[in-house]
Amino acid sequence: xxxxxxxxxxxxxxxxxxxxxxYLKAKKQLSKKYRKSxxxxxxxxxxxxxxxxxxxxxxxxxxxxxxxxxxxxxxVIAAVIVATQVTLAVTTIGGIYVNAAAFLILVGLALWxxxxxxxxxxxxxxxxxxxxxxxxxxxxxxxxxxxxxxxxLVLALIYRFMFVLDQPLQETRLGKLGYLTxxxxxxxxxxxxxxxxxxxxxxxxxxDHASLPLVAACVxxxxxAEEIFFRGLIQQRGSTLFNPVLAAILSLILFxxxxxxxxxILSLIFALILGLVLVTTYFKKQNLILTFTINAVTKLAYxxxxxxxxxx
Amino acid sequence: MFLKLPVQHITTNIHNTVFILNTVILIxxxxxxxxxxxxxxxxxxxxxxxxxxxxxxIIGLLIYAAYKQAGxxx
Numbered sequence: 001x002x003x004x005x006x007x008x009x010x011x012x013x014x015x016x017x018x019x020x021x022x023y024l025k026a027k028k029q030l031s032k033k034y035r036k037s038x039x040x041x042x043x044x045x046x047x048x049x050x051x052x053x054x055x056x057x058x059x060x061x062x063x064x065x066x067x068x069x070x071x072x073x074x075x076v077i078a079a080v081i082v083a084t085q086v087t088l089a090v091t092t093i094g095g096i097y098v099n100a101a102a103f104l105i106l107v108g109l110a111l112w113x114x115x116x117x118x119x120x121x122x123x124x125x126x127x128x129x130x131x132x133x134x135x136x137x138x139x140x141x142x143x144x145x146x147x148x149x150x151x152x153l154v155l156a157l158i159y160r161f162m163f164v165l166d167q168p169l170q171e172t173r174l175g176k177l178g179y180l181t182x183x184x185x186x187x188x189x190x191x192x193x194x195x196x197x198x199x200x201x202x203x204x205x206x207x208d209h210a211s212l213p214l215v216a217a218c219v220x221x222x223x224x225a226e227e228i229f230f231r232g233l234i235q236q237r238g239s240t241l242f243n244p245v246l247a248a249i250l251s252l253i254l255f256x257x258x259x260x261x262x263x264x265i266l267s268l269i270f271a272l273i274l275g276l277v278l279v280t281t282y283f284k285k286q287n288l289i290l291t292f293t294i295n296a297v298t299k300l301a302y303x304x305x306x307x308x309x310x311x312x
Numbered sequence: 313m314f315l316k317l318p319v320q321h322i323t324t325n326i327h328n329t330v331f332i333l334n335t336v337i338l339i340x341x342x343x344x345x346x347x348x349x350x351x352x353x354x355x356x357x358x359x360x361x362x363x364x365x366x367x368x369x370i371i372g373l374l375i376y377a378a379y380k381q382a383g384x385x386x
Contacts (some may be wrong), residue, residue, distance in 0.1 A: 085318060088318045088319055089319075092320075092326055093325070093326065093329055095318075095319070096326065096329050096330055096333060097333065100333045100334075100336070100337045103337055103366075104337055104340060104341065104344075107341050107344070107363065107366070110362070110363075111344065111345065111348050112348075117359060117362065118362070121362045121363070121366075124366055128366055128369055128370070130317060131330060131334060131373065132369065132373065133317040134317065134319065134322060134326060134327070134330045135327070135330050135334070135373045135376065135377070136376075137322035137327065144317060145314060145315075145316070145317075148315060148316075148317050149315065151369075152315070155365060155366075155369070158365045162361065162362065201313055206314065219314075222314060226315065258315045259314065259315055259316055260316065260318050261318055267313060267316075270313060271313070274313075298313075299313065299314075302313060
């Protein structure tokens with residue numbers, strides 16, 4: 001073996017060593033990167049990962065749901081609530097019996113059909129709120145309305161909390177830009193609706209003897225209660241059961257018939273207009289802050305215009 | 313514009329009917345729940361918590377009724 005061959009093989013060996021060192025370094029770096037990414041994945045909770053996955057799957061599944069799937073559940077819930085509200089408006093004692101029957105039918109539905117459970121139990125809030133209001137008579141209509149709304153708000157909040165524990169709600173938060181552009185638009189829509197409400201219902205103002213600042217403060221809570229119940233529970237729970245369009249219609253029916261009164265048909269027509277705007281907004285954006293803004297601004301604009309009308 | 317209890321005046325007659333019906337439906341609802349879940353293992357009954365707020369409200373109203381009746385009687 002000549003010296004040149006030996007030198008060459010030594011060179012080759014050192015080259016192999018360099019390559020080996022480079023390989024080891026790269027491996028180390030790779031494993032470091034791998035470990036980092038693994039830690040990152042671990043950091044993201046299992047719930048969040050599965051939630052993000054199911055979110056997209058659920059979204060596509062919802063849009064593929066047939067229109068008349070579980071239509072009978074929709075029909076039962078709508079029928080019992082409409083029957084209760086209409087009978088109460090026509091004959092109070094008869095309405096109380098129908099109200100009790102509605103409560104039992106909805107509880108029975110919730111016990112019988114597991115898939116209808118959360119929606120049926122949410123709809124039960126309305127008969128129970130009726131019971132509370134009838135059991136706690138107040139001296140003024142304003143105080144009676146406050147009791148009615150408060151019972152709806154408390155029960156709706158309890159149920160939202162309970163359902164969120166079991167099934168996390170869909171991510172519906174908007175970005176800063178989304179809120180900056182949409183909130184003023186919602187406020188404008190609310191003001192237009194408030195003016196329409198004033199034009200239709202200025203002769204049917206129910207809270208004559210209550211102080212205006214108190215009424216103005218309370219209507220914001222009323223709007224919150226309506227949104228959490230009709231959009232946050234009925235429409236949101238309904239969308240998980242049947243087609244979102246059907247859920248929106250159910251929410252609209254319940255909203256319109258809950259405003260039924262003994263004074264005028266105009267309140268029903270206005271509730272239909274307001275309800276249509278609110279369910280469409282929730283259907284498009286799935287965001288309660290937006291619908292709450294419309295509802296609260298509508299009520300505040302109405303109360304403000306009424307103040308001008310009363311003290312003119 | 314506002315949700316309403318579509319009742320003009322709540323008389324004593326209406327008041328009493330509500331409380332009697334509350335008692336009746338509470339008993340019926342509890343019997344139904346008992347019949348449906350008598351044979352069900354405990355871990356499958358977890359969703360019964362959904363009914364608790366409604367029953368608590370009705371029980372609360374009944375206690376209020378009893379308190380009022382006692383007030384009237386004394």
